[in-house]
Amino acid sequence: MPTISVNGQTREVEAEDDTPLLWVLRENLGLTGTKYGCGIAQCGACTVHIDGEAVRSCSVPLSEAVGKKIATIEGLAEGGVLHRVQKAWIEHDVPQCGYCQSGMIMAVVALLKEKPQPTDADIDAAITNICRCGTFQQVRAAIHAAAKA
Amino acid sequence: MTERRSFVPAPDRRSFIIGAAAAGGGLALGLRLPFSPAHAATSPEVNAWVAIKPDETVAVRVVRSEMGQGTLTGLAQLVAEELDCDWSKVTTEYPTPGESAARGRPWGEFMTGGSRGIRASQDYVRKGAAAARAMLIEAAAQEWKVSADECSVSNGVIAHKASGRSTTYGKVADAAAKIPVPSGVSLKDPSKWTIAGKGLKRLDTADKTTGKMIYGIDFSLPGMLHAAIKDCPVFGGRLKSFDESKIAGFKGVKKVMRVGETAVAVIADSWWRAKTALDALPIEWDEGPNARSSSESVAAWLKEGLDYAQPAVVGNSVGDARGALAKAAKTYEAVYAYPHQNHAAMEPLNATALYTDEKCEVWTGTQNGEAAFTAVMSASGLPAEKCEVHKLMLGGGFGRRGFTDYVEQAVLIAKQMPGAPIKLLWSREEDMAHGKYHPVTQCKLTASFDDKKNLTGLRLRISGQSIFSVVRPEIVKNGLDPAVFQGFAPSGDAALGYDFPNFLADHSMRNPSTPPGWWRGVNVNQNVIYLECFMDELAHEVGEDPVAFRRKFLGKSPKHLAVLNAVAERIGWERPAPKGVYRGIAVAMGYGSYVAGAAEISLSDDGAVKVRRIVAATDPGYAVNPAQIERQVAGSFVYGLSGLFYGGITIKDGRAVERNFDDYPSMRIREMPQVETIVMPSGGFWGGVGEPTICVAAPAVLNAYFAATGKRIRSAPLKNAGIAMA
Known part of the structure; x- marks a missing residue:
């Protein structure tokens, strides 16, 4: 199974390689703070960070996220202190x-x-x-x- | 043209019940529920509006929905004001429609629309809170064996000055709940408000910045399955067949099913898998009688209705506009048009349903809990006591979530898989294809002048779609849909402000196959463009200043005049605009509030419009939260100007052409004008806030565009005229 690093944790996900990262985050990992709005990288509701860069996760296949550091809204606060x-x-x-x-x-x-x-x-x-x-x-x-x- | 009218559905059981509720008839659902409401943990309840916990947390119970307008916070402010509790300890919660039905509807109707969330609830929530306050004080007084009149309360602390005793709401809440509800309570004079009337922060912000807020799309149950759906893309068409064998090997797929007469759904262990399989599923549609309908054919049909010889239903008539036209020394005429719009709320429509033989429960974001509840009853076939709707946060509503089609679909799916919770989620493309679109209309306006250039009359003919004739036909009597005349009605909450010597507004109803719905602002959007741009045309025709020209006809409408004057003054109307900057103005009444807008634009080299600044004034009677009003005003401009410049749903081959935010764009931050909001509550009435101002932005910008270019743009979207936002 593909393994990805999200908010500092390594997670195995049972999903096809071409599954958009958005749906891996929401459905496989339960990180629903990242939202679906358009699915075509237009609206930005699904924006997360991959290696520190803002990307629209609806248009990034899981295969491209493997081996990179992903950060979502849930991981933004550090040690309980809001960003x-x-x-x-x-x-x-x-x-x-x-x-x-x-x-x-x-x-x-x-x-x-x-x-x-x-x-x-x-x-x-x-x-x-x-x-x-x-x-x-x-x-x-x-x-x-x-x-x- | 018969095919176009074929889509108007007969009144069914559901619309009858909703209609009866809206008309004040009441839902006859006085039944006990076999299961507990979700908030049973909150106790004790002092009365239907207020529950106070021993830790002094005050839960204000609200049935209106929160979809961004700050309605929950505003209503909580009104409750806290009359209750005299500690604002820092206030929370809100939703009673369920099932609980309301079982208790005899103590909260009245649930509908959150028409900018009514606060104005239509303020009286009873304040009285409910004042009653709770009296009961809490009485409980303390009884404990102390003194008269309640000798007790005072501040910040949730009850004191008996003579004996020096004090207690708190939390400590006496249990006892207060047993005290009879007082019959008559007096409300505070708004001039004495300390919690209401203030620009307090919203109560729901923190979770919206951390990703913790649970919207309908985020809701989850153990073992939940996911549904993706396609409804026949042609309005009025049906599902003929689908070839399930072609997706036999798709991973995670549990079931492929027909949903009602028109749709097919794929159920899988994840939504992405369901959608992927659905996209690969061969489907045959029976496109029905509307398959050749197009925007062009509809426009031609509507244009016929502009002919004054065509039959029309009168919505407002003053004097004799026909006679004034016949006697005119000169007439001036213009034709305007406004297209369909889709709501395109950021959160695509969704609902989670669980159907068993015992009950049917739904979790969803809805603007109308009771309508959703009725939809659950009708789709499940179960009686009220076996149904429930749990409301979740809405990722935008704008009118779309006042409909219940998605709720009904979720139940129809769940009913085919009893015991399995199913979350139905529409793709953005499905949301665009199956809107309840802003109605399409055209308008011809004819002004009559005497030989001294005095305006002697104005005749106005609307041709086009009526929402109520499709959605709630029982409201339309003798062909009159009063909502069609929003902005120039004879009276009511969207009345014409101008005192024209002769005036006639009528409507040639023409309902194409596209299903219409309430889109933020509804008919004031286009009606105020029609009238306020035409007033601008007339001012220029007679060589008068657009503000001075309007003032001449506002002598009997001091509140219209006051907001017009306020924006004229703030924008500096009497002084020339800076070089390269052009101004336009508009005034109206909508949803009980008086509103005006003045815009400043400039043009870039390629002709794109930079909306630099909009000054907006609103007189909502009472301003419960001025900070939220400012946000609603500015936000309404984003919605309205997006529709004006970029929106417009095109119909081709009986279906909507636009599919997503790439061909149905919405304003970004770079296009946002500086919005200056003047909140000027004059007291004595309760107007709405979420929608009224939307209608003045577009005509103010269009009038400024004329000032800049000498060109009148009389139809939207402006992208069709090659005009972009800079």
């Missing part, structure tokens, strides 16, 4: 329905790693997640706040 992006999200009361926010947060964490002080233009270029509730004003404010934290 500064999560804290900023709570402080700015960002989510409405909240469904897209796991992916949004994972995309933002990756952005801040690459650009610790992103400009609005950096945000516009990097954050392409769809939010049908339209939380973008709070998302932008929370990104800037997290960058300062």
